[in-house]
Amino acid sequence: LATHFLDRIEKSDLNAFLHVDRALTLAQAEAADQRIANGTATPLTGVPIAHKDIFVTQGWRSTAGSKMLANYTSPFDATVVQKMLDAGMVNLGKLNCDEFAMGSSNENSAFGAVKNPWDKSAVPGGSSGGSGAAVAARLAPGVTGTDTGGSIRQPASFCGITGIKPTYGRASRFGMIAFASSLDQAGPMAQTAEDCALLLSTMTGFDERDSTSLTAEQGNAAEDYTRDLNQPLTGLRIGVPKEYFGEGLAADVEKAVRAALAKFVELGATLVDISLPNTALSIPAYYMIAPAEASSNLSRFDGVRYGHRAEGYKDLQDMYKKSRAQGFGPEVQRRIMVGTYILCHGYYDAYYLKAQKIRRKITQDFANVLGSQCDVIMGPVAPTVAWDLGSKADDPVANYLADIFTLSTSLAGLPGMSIPCGFGEGEKNAKRPVGLQIIGNYFAEAKLLNVAHQFQ
């Protein structure tokens, strides 16, 4: 199985993988074979997996898509990587992504853009663009991704696959190269909800090495996420937020999403009109909070402890300056500057604190409807299908605006997923997939996965 996928990866021209090492992979495959032979296998033993290059791995380089870490190899495995290894899964390699997971099209990677396998002139989405492309092109049966503001859901949508971001605190952030710590969450991406359920079961659980990891008492006990996969949807109340269907939503995306909603009605669900009034504020709030946290997290890349160090510097300050100017790409530098600015004394209250207050309001929007008015919420993942490579590469704000439907879920810490529900229209978009977003209450992953599974 590992050889099959390694051969496909070798022939692929999508730039989805950043680091493949056949010998390392085959050594893990052999260990898996032994486990199968001696009766200690789990259901996932021998199943190949590939990791977004945000997860550190022993053996394979861990770059976070950045020149800063171009030659970095970690002395340990991230908890998520370790858990999958413990289950006997076989690592195929490391997947391309936007630099430090900052982006929506994978074009911010220091190692080049990734092509969308459905239409090679389109972006795969981001920041887990390599993850989305790898599953869609069948270079891996399942992969890991990380989602800070949509980076699992949006590339899953653009690549026509399934992905789930669990409740914040479910999966350990230990060994996940930090972007915005109060938002970062790991999750699986695969062809189906059933595959995602199997993968999620191995990835989650309390980890004392992550200070925001949720304990079993808080609701994060080990779970078999496949357990509810055959529940009928009769009586399921689906909240349809009017803010997700307004101006800016492309007609072809709306059509595919509405058709999916109609199919859920056929499956026994009812649609409920709801409102999430602060949705539009998620963009300014997220693009304050995430850069603020990033500016703090990325201060560790100083040319001393990790990563790139410039040559030919005058003194320590000059070494920091040159190393960071050379190691970080333009989007990362932009966010460090924005984040540093809004955390400054004198601006903190006006920007950072205000953004935190908006975050609370957005969280309250969901609390007002989930449970009382609806069981799950559905809408589009993104306002359009995948756009052309290069078409928004020089326009950060255009990229930020395209995150409108995924940011709120992250700010609230709720689980959300994307499942394929059709394709765009017109000559250009006919091959570009549309994703349906399903959002649930805290710890409702098993329910979301069943809802998705009934549709699939």
Ligand code: GLN
């Ligand atoms: N597109 C968003 C950003 O650029 C989300 C990224 C993510 O979820 N990692 O910040």
